[in-house]
Amino acid sequence: xxxxxVGAPGAGKGTHGKRISTKRGWPHVSSGDLLREAVxxxxxxxxxxxxxxxxxxxxxxxxxxxxxERLLDKPEYREGIILDGFPRTVPQAKGLDxxxxxxxxxxxxxxxxxxxxxxxxxxxxxxxSCTGCGLVYNLDAKPPTSAGxxxxxxxxLEVRADDRETTVHSRFVEFRGSTEPMIEYYGxxxxxxxxxxxxxxxxxxxxxxxxxxGLLGIEAG
Ligand code: AMP
Numbered sequence: 001x002x003x004x005x006v007g008a009p010g011a012g013k014g015t016h017g018k019r020i021s022t023k024r025g026w027p028h029v030s031s032g033d034l035l036r037e038a039v040x041x042x043x044x045x046x047x048x049x050x051x052x053x054x055x056x057x058x059x060x061x062x063x064x065x066x067x068x069e070r071l072l073d074k075p076e077y078r079e080g081i082i083l084d085g086f087p088r089t090v091p092q093a094k095g096l097d098x099x100x101x102x103x104x105x106x107x108x109x110x111x112x113x114x115x116x117x118x119x120x121x122x123x124x125x126x127x128x129s130c131t132g133c134g135l136v137y138n139l140d141a142k143p144p145t146s147a148g149x150x151x152x153x154x155x156x157l158e159v160r161a162d163d164r165e166t167t168v169h170s171r172f173v174e175f176r177g178s179t180e181p182m183i184e185y186y187g188x189x190x191x192x193x194x195x196x197x198x199x200x201x202x203x204x205x206x207x208x209x210x211x212x213x214g215l216l217g218i219e220a221g
Contacts, residue, residue: 010120
């Protein structure tokens with residue numbers, strides 16, 4: 001199954017991507033996480049992507065399309081994958097369709113996590129992540145046991161550089177300008193499901209499960 005997760009910053013793509021992965025066994029691949037790792041380890045991709053990420057704007061399509069080609073060259077990802085944060089523009093979505101077609105595959109389902117911008121911005125302001133293992137906390141809903149320190153590895157917790165207010169604004173501008181047209185592109189096919197993100201994580205998780213169970217032909221239980 002090839003699943004694509006789309007949503008504005010703070011919509012919950014990462015949280016639900018990990019949950020789907022645990023439940024269904026498909027690998028969860030977050031383009032943002034892989035780009036941050038590339039920046040941290042100073043790879044050629046990381047060196048190219050860094051200035052765009054710092055500014056809260058999208059990394060150019062040509063770079064992202066090379067990235068997805070290389071990723072899908074790995075057979076393990078062709079068995080099933082949850083793509084979180086890629087594609088994000090119409091050219092990326094079309095490029096993904098082309099790469100998948102070459103492998104005899106297609107996007108099976110796009111899940112659009114629809115969130116109110118005000119709710120997402122206040123969520124991002126409370127999001128901290130571990131500089132060691134990357135575990136994400138929400139200071140209200142899922143706080144660490146001891147302030148500033150990761151429960152899992154003891155690493156230091158920090159607000160992600162691009163979650164600060166000015167950069168968050170640019171990321172929303174990018175979402176409206178580049179990603180919303182892509183949602184319309186998928187909407188013109190029967191692959192798009194809109195997920196209402198109001199309510200708690202479990203409630204939203206049930207809505208996601210209902211869509212995926214329907215796709216897999218599993219009866220609701
Ligand atoms: P995220 O963690 O998904 O919010 O991504 C963080 C940043 O990585 C974004 O603001 C972009 O600069 C970059 N990025 C992640 N995925 C993509 C993509 N598909 N296309 C372009 N830039 C991306």
